[in-house]
Each structure stands twice: as structure tokens, then as C-alpha cells.
Amino acid sequence: MNSSPFTYIEGGGVTSPQGFTASGVHAGLKKKDMDLAVLYSEVGFAVAGVFTTNRVKAAPLLVTMPRVAGGVAQALVVNSGNANACTGEEGLEDAHEMGRLTANLLDLPEDRVLVASTGVIGVRLPVNRIGAALPSAVAGLSRDGGSDAACAIMTTDTVLKQAAVSFTLGTHRITVGGMAKGSGMIHPNMATMLGFITTDIVIRPQHLQEALRYASERSFNLISVDGDTSTNDMLLVLANGLAANDPVEPDTPEFELFREALTTVCIELAKKVARDGEGATCLLEVRVKGAPTEEDARKAARAICASSLVKAAVFGRDANWGRVICAAGYSGADFNPNSFDVYLGDLPVALAGRGLSFDEQWATAILEQDPVVVTVDLHSGGAGAVAWGCDLSYDYVKINAAYRT
């Protein structure tokens, strides 16, 4: 990290950038624990977003997507415990109502509030409970509320997912912070179910969108927990401009620096999502190099991370690298099948397309580390990519065999 231009902010999150406040409360959508988050900026923010590619989109996405396309908003309200997906016209009205109630309490125009939901599909959102809890959520907005908000958006997540960095543009200190929730139904594209990034940089919405697309392709779109792309995936970045820098323009060093900071926060959050995949006991990091194109490298890395057989072998700390190259082979990535190398950590287990005899105890010791790092050199070009996932454990099955009941 020595050469990084970024300062990591310990415990930082969505309220690390100037002007953002947040809160989390219990509205009763989950049996216990906080389940309603509000994020607010004292001034309007530029907004950009990427959304699930699932044909079935939850009601909050239908409300939020056109508002993001508009480019400007000032608050965000998120509930966990109910996805408000497959809920028909009533669900769409519920999502509007959740935004409207928040807008009224914050004295904002309705279209300045973004809404998001996560949880079980196909059950009507109890919007009355949200309405009852919103006043205390809004009253509780604070600069210290980032962690509460990050907590309130969790479902089967076991740890808070926050990250923040800062850097300098001329005389201006710029901060980028974020929170995410993941756990199940995690797969490119989009990977995280919910991710929200804040920053105080001055940037126009279309340039923010360009930076977000770059960052998401290198972070949330490169993680996989179970191959299921959810109906509710949403990644937003909110830029309120309070750092008062000169507006950042594309194709400048300033833009690239911001883009890297955004990518860094997204990768930190994405790795936390992968590490905390349902039932996971370790983070799986797959590095593919020597690919003809970056897209080939990403395809291979993602397929390896998503393979149930690879994931089960990692859970069993079994050096079954054949499954690794099998997954690369069906990924659609272009490569010469006679020339790949596979490494577990630094231990070569296959070279030039064929298996080596290797020290099984050493391999097992490597597989007992966290993260487990698998490297595949395709020897078919100069492009690379890194993807993240987790192992497949008994607990994944346990959690998902009875999530709803």
C-alpha cells in the first residue's frame, strides 16, 4: 500500500465524505435487528448507477432507475427483509410511497429520493411499518450513522461492509466512502445486491457514470457467490461536490485518480461481499493472466470463482486443480488448451497443460490460508483479471434450504 495515492480511512463508510449523514433503525421488516436505512446529503448530489440485468426487476429499481437517469438526487432510503420484487402494481405503489414518505420528512421533492430494497421476493412490502419508523430514522441522521446504515441493509450478511479512502486533488481533499450488502444471489452482472458509494468530489453525472462503469467491471462484476443474479441488484454513487474542487473532466489525470479511488472502494466492498458469501469459510481470489484480452481473462476468472465444484474443493481444502481448468475451459474465454499453468498460492500444480506431482501437504497448507489464491496463466496473450468468490460449504446449503421459513 506504500505507493498508493489513497489514504484508507479506518472504519470509514458512506458518511466519511463531507455533507453526508445516515441512520439505521428497526422498522419490523426483520424479526429483530435494524432493517431501514436513510442516507442524506445536505446539498443535492450527482448520481450514477448500474442495475441488475435480470429481466425481472424489483419495484424499487423501477422507481430509482429513471431518477438516476435524471442525474441529481439528495437522499436514499433502503430497507432489508423484503425485496419488493414480484409484487405487481401494489409493489410499485409501495416503492413510490416509501420514497414519498421520506421526501416529505426531509422536505424534498419526491424525485430527489432514491429507493432500494433487499430481502425475500414476492411478499408485499409492509410500507406502513416503514412509514411508522421513518420519522425516527430521519431524526437520527448523523455524521456517525454510516455504520448503522450499513448494518440496516444487511440480510444474511454476517459482517458490516464499509470502506473509505481519501486523496488530494490540488489543495482539495476528496473522500470516497461506501457500504454494501451481499451474501446470497451474488453473481455478475451485477454482483452485489446493494452497494452505495458517496463522495464529495465535484463531477458531472455523466462522468460519474463513466467512472462507475469502469469501477464496477473491475469489482462487483468480478465476484460470485452462487451464480444467481438477483432482481434487486443496484450500485449507486452519489457525488455532492462539497470538496469544491474544479469539476473533474474525463481523460484527465484527476479523473483517473478519482476513478481509481472509486475502483479501490468498490473492490474493497466487493471482496467483503465475496468473503461473506453465505456459508463461506474463506475468500477465494482467482488471478488469470496471459489471456488474449481482458474480457477473456475476466470470463475465465469469473467462471472459476463461480464453479460449484471448485468452491466445494476449496471448502474441502482439496487441491483439485482439474476443476479450475475445466471451468476456464467452459467459460467462453479464448486460450490454447495445451499451454496453461495453474498455481495454488505459489505452488505450481499444472504446467504447460498437464498435471504435476506436487506436495499434497504443502497444497493443503496453502488452501488453509485466507484468502485462497489460485493463479492461472493461459500463455495465450498479455491480458489479466482478478475475480473473487468463496467456498461452498454445508452452511450455504443450510442457509438456503430454509431462508424463507
Next chain:
Amino acid sequence: MNSSPFTYIEGGGVTSPQGFTASGVHAGLKKKDMDLAVLYSEVGFAVAGVFTTNRVKAAPLLVTMPRVAGGVAQALVVNSGNANACTGEEGLEDAHEMGRLTANLLDLPEDRVLVASTGVIGVRLPVNRIGAALPSAVAGLSRDGGSDAACAIMTTDTVLKQAAVSFTLGTHRITVGGMAKGSGMIHPNMATMLGFITTDIVIRPQHLQEALRYASERSFNLISVDGDTSTNDMLLVLANGLAANDPVEPDTPEFELFREALTTVCIELAKKVARDGEGATCLLEVRVKGAPTEEDARKAARAICASSLVKAAVFGRDANWGRVICAAGYSGADFNPNSFDVYLGDLPVALAGRGLSFDEQWATAILEQDPVVVTVDLHSGGAGAVAWGCDLSYDYVKINAAYRT
């Protein structure tokens, strides 16, 4: 089955058609159990095949594919316990040697023998053990050897997979039989790791290929166990012509009848593979109707069958239909997201794009049946498809956490 033109042959398999003999022996590739199968026809057979789409193809496929393209062969040798994949030049030579040894014993030209392997990837094939066991395998070839052969190709399979039907063409009785092995690394395309179908019909290789393509798209390519397309998948059909019918030509009722018989046998075998997926406690049958095209219907049905979340919910007998429609949504199938219905058995759980309140006990009772039948009506056209899979259990994880060791 009343209206079926086919007679199911109880306990039938690859030696049910005239002129085929088979055997299975223990060569020592697996610790115990049979692991080497030979299938032989007293006359040469027309052959057609479909093979894995994985870029990394095991050595036996590289040997067998050009021979299948040649259209004629007379014997097949298959080992389990070792996939002979990712084994380099030596592996290719081993696959050739396995065929050569078989050809010598059967007094056949080398290119008349097809070879196949299944098992662990990246370990060199102990071809000397195969050579030592082949004489007894060849000596043991018999009309009663179909079950032994089907047994010898099993890996983590728990049950034999055989099927056979017969039907009449004019005065000629035609028989179609087959065996398959599956269990893990099962996903379209190809689905089964190994499937071998025999028949005594008279048909030219190119027409046999056309019939096989039709049958495989409606059977093996519509099953999924874990989404991993293996390096070794192979489905062959061998037609030795001993039924002495007039040669079957495409676009005739006779061709269609044979194609249906072949499809029937392939579906029977494919369902057995899905039902016996690693750790499976039940067969999952997903029927999609109301799709714009058959391809859309297949995409949706396959994605639902392949979803880890759907499979875990079925294991938990949890009526989590939201995951069903989520999988349809990301499948790439075209449909109106506001108009789908979902049924568990005959119980509607979602209508017109939204959830219903339903009797949970009834739903659980339905999910405790085998097969579990899920029907999705997309109300977006007139096409349909059926796909098969299994649930995701603790045992899937257990089996795959320590398959190699």
C-alpha cells in the same frame, strides 16, 4: 404410456439391440468396483456423436472425435476412475494405446475402436493396468454384459443408468438401448459426462447424427446438476443395421419414429443422471410454457434447474418460488416480467407476476414428492420445454469437498 408406439424393455440397455455384446471388469483404476467396459458389435456400426463444448477436451475425445466423423466403427472401450484430461502428449498417446490394445484383441483396425474416459482430471492414465485387464474384458463380452458395462462406467453414480425400447418398422423390430453415467460436472451442453446408445436400425451416419442432435437437445442438454460442463462429455449412438430394415431416410415417418425412440431413451437416461446428481434427494422437473420460442423456454427451464438457490430451496422443501422466477429472469429468455405464473405441482404460488398467499403445508407436501415438479407459464408465446435437475444437499458439498483424496 398407453399411446406410446414404443415397448419399454425392463432392465434393457446397450446389449438389447441385436448383435451387441458388452462386458465390465475391474482394472484397478478405482480402488474397488468395475472400472473398464468394452462394447462390441459383431458387424461394423454407423456412429454419430456429440461432445463437450469445453475448450479443454480430454485426450480420449481427441482420439474418438475424428473416428466418429469417419462414420463407422465396431467397438468402444471406456474406463472410469481417470479422465485422462490435462495429461499432455503422453495422455494422448495413452488414449491411442488403450484403443490399440482393444483393437488388437478384437482383431479390428485401430480406427474402428472408440475410446472414452471419466474420472479425475490431470493424473496420467495407468494404461498398463488397462492393458492387463483388457483380455478378460474381451473374453467376457456377452449379450448379458450390458449391466456390467453400465456399472463399469460409473464414478460417484449411485445407481446404474440403462434404458431400452423397441418398436416396429414394417415387419422389422427395431431396438434402441443405452447406458449413461453422470453425477457431477453435469450441465448443458453436454450434460451427461458419458452416454452410449446402441441400435440395430439401418441408417446412414449423417442421418444418425441428425437424429442424435435432435434427441440430445431434448434430453442431455436439458439437465443440470452443478453447472459445470466437463472436459470429457461424450454421447455416442451406434447403429449396426442388423434389424435389416430398409435404410431410414430423413423427413419420413420412419425417421421420425426412430428419432422419437432415440429421444425417449435419451430422456430416460438423462432423467436418471439428474435424479442421481451428487447428493440429490429428488428429481427436479421444470416445465416452462408460454415462451416466445422453444429456445427461450429451454433457456428459462435450464436456468431454473441450474440455480443453486432454487436447488437448495427444494432440498429444504421451502416454497421459495421467488428464486424460480429470478432464475428465469436472468436466463436470457425473452418474456413479459409482469405476466408469469408459477406452480408447485398443481398449486399456483404466483399469478400474473405476483405472489399469492398459499397453503404452506400443501406446498411442503408437494415439495416432498419425487419428482418435484415446478411449472412456469410465461404467458409470452406458445412454446414450451422441460428440463431436469436435482436438489442441492449437504451431501453434494461433502462428496465434492473430498472427491480426489
